[in-house]
Amino acid sequence: MAAGQRTYLDHNATSPLRPEVAEAVLRAFQLPGNASSVHAEGRAARAEIERAREQVARLVGARAKNVVFTSGGTEAANLVLTPGFRRLGKPGCTRLLLGAAEHPCVLNGHRFSSDAVEILPVDSNGILDLAWLEARLREAGDEHVLISVQLANNETGVLQPVAEAARLVHEHGGLIHTDAVQAAGKIPVDMTELGIDVLTLSAHKIGGPKGIGAVVLASDQFEIAERLIRGGGQEKGFRAGTENVAAIAGFGTAAEIASGALEREAERLRTLRDEAEALVRRIAPDAVVVGAQAERLPNTFAFAIPGLKAETALIAFDLAGVALSSGSACSSGKVKRSHVLDAMGVEPALSKGVLRVSLGWSTTKEDVIRFAEACERVVGTLYKRKASAA
Structure with a gap:
């Protein structure tokens, strides 16, 4: 060597960090305006964010209006995994089912009480036990269940049967979140084909900047009643605080490159x-x-x-x-x-x-x-x- x-x-x-991403980040760093301002400088910053929102949405087969930027995959999971995540006009979730092999940001970052959380077993290959899940959902009856199943494991690379899990959950009136941090940009990810309600992403797994991620909702018919970061109305009120324009622009560029290749x-x-x-x-x-x-x-x-x-x-x-x-x-x-x-x-x-x-x-x-x-x-x-x- x-x-x-x-x-x-x-x-x-x-x-x-991909070279093209570094260029996009540097360009965005040089923009002087706040994306919430109405003057030309503010609109230029806003344009960077909205372009990135489109690029990230395309990576996972979603609509740009349903992409919410966060500080990373951990914050994204923490934001979503709450009893306050629900369909508009519907009750919140009362029970959380988590795959045993989930990332710590899911296992430890949710906002449910400990007595409302159950762990879904996996087999010797690390694959979710769907029979166990189906039996548990049947037992749940009228209980409003949210489950979280990763698309790919960060340690082993093992893929989970997310589409099958989503079908079972929806048959019993529940909701499903997928941690797609490791999968996006490495395998095809399409929210509609998977049938999931929400997924979470992180830019630095695909050659983007560290410290930027996203929640992607399946539609605008979902809400998160309990926000993590409160303040202004940024990100349609889902996540307050002045946006990290440079990191968001880098995320978008990385997503576009990953999608294309x-x-x-x-x-x-x-x-x-x-x-x-x-x-x-x-x-x-x-x-x-x-x-x-x-x-x-x-x-x-x-x-x-x-x-x-x-x-x-x-x-x-x-x-x-x-x-x-x-x-x-x-x-x-x-x-x-x-x-x-x-x-x-x-x-x-x-x-x-x-x-x-x-x-x-x-x-x-x-x-x-x-x-x-x-x-x-x-x-x-x-x-x-x-x-x-x-």
């Missing part, structure tokens, strides 16, 4: 992902790929090599110039036990070693080769230690 050259394979954490890029990344996965299996025949029997994002695979701890491996890969993530990385940068792997029934000894490889727009075949070279060195060191200890 050339001096200073690094391989970045942690796009599910944050995908590097979706099929081609998905196939390219799937080819690279499969190659990297095959190399891992060749280097370490006892390696385990988590969720291998399930449909997954084309850019993601999580694997464990028995005897290799994630914390040790991450340091070794980093020193070799390769940036990966543990499936259980938390916000402090430390490694802790993964609730996703626990929900899947992965043995604790194995789950401690799970690493995640996530590719993206900047990933090349050379990156995969450098990853394999680093993996061979890391595994070789592990086997030498095992041999000397025997």
Whole structure:
């Protein structure tokens, strides 16, 4: 590896800012006006926001008027997952059902009381148990249920049967939210085809700026009675505060690029992902790929090599110039036990070693080769230690 050259394979954490996005952000940063002002400078800022709203809406098959910008996917989930989310003129939700493998912003960020929340189990591949869901909805009777099911898991890349879950929920008069943060821009996402009521997004997973996300409603027939940030009437009253015009403009540009190259890029990344996965299996025949029997994002695979701890491996890969993530990385940068792997029934000894490889727009075949070279060195060191200890 050339001096200073690094391989970045942690796009599910944050995908590097696309050059075109950086240009859009800089252009918007230079606009002097407030988007709520009626003068020419204000209208120019407003135009940037509305253009981005159209671009983000197209990414998920929605209408621009139903896109609400937030500070990120976490705020978006916190805003929506409340008893006050409802159809206009209908009662609010009284019970929340959450997939066991959901992101912490869903599991911990909702605004329901603890006694009104239930966890939906997943199988050994991390897929939602639809039979369990159907039985629970039948038991709910007249109770107003909101469920949250992610489209793709951030740790394993496993895809969930969201359309089937939406059909079941609607048959029983409930509502459904989908965390599409990891899926949007990597696989086709169409709100109408999925049949969902609301989804949430984050720009930095698709090469956009950090700190900007969105709530996207299926129609204007939904309301959120309990707002998180109150004040002015920005974002049609859903989210007060002067808009982050530059970040919003960057989000729109990233969404437009992702939309335009979706099929081609998905196939390219799937080819690279499969190659990297095959190399891992060749280097370490006892390696385990988590969720291998399930449909997954084309850019993601999580694997464990028995005897290799994630914390040790991450340091070794980093020193070799390769940036990966543990499936259980938390916000402090430390490694802790993964609730996703626990929900899947992965043995604790194995789950401690799970690493995640996530590719993206900047990933090349050379990156995969450098990853394999680093993996061979890391595994070789592990086997030498095992041999000397025997």
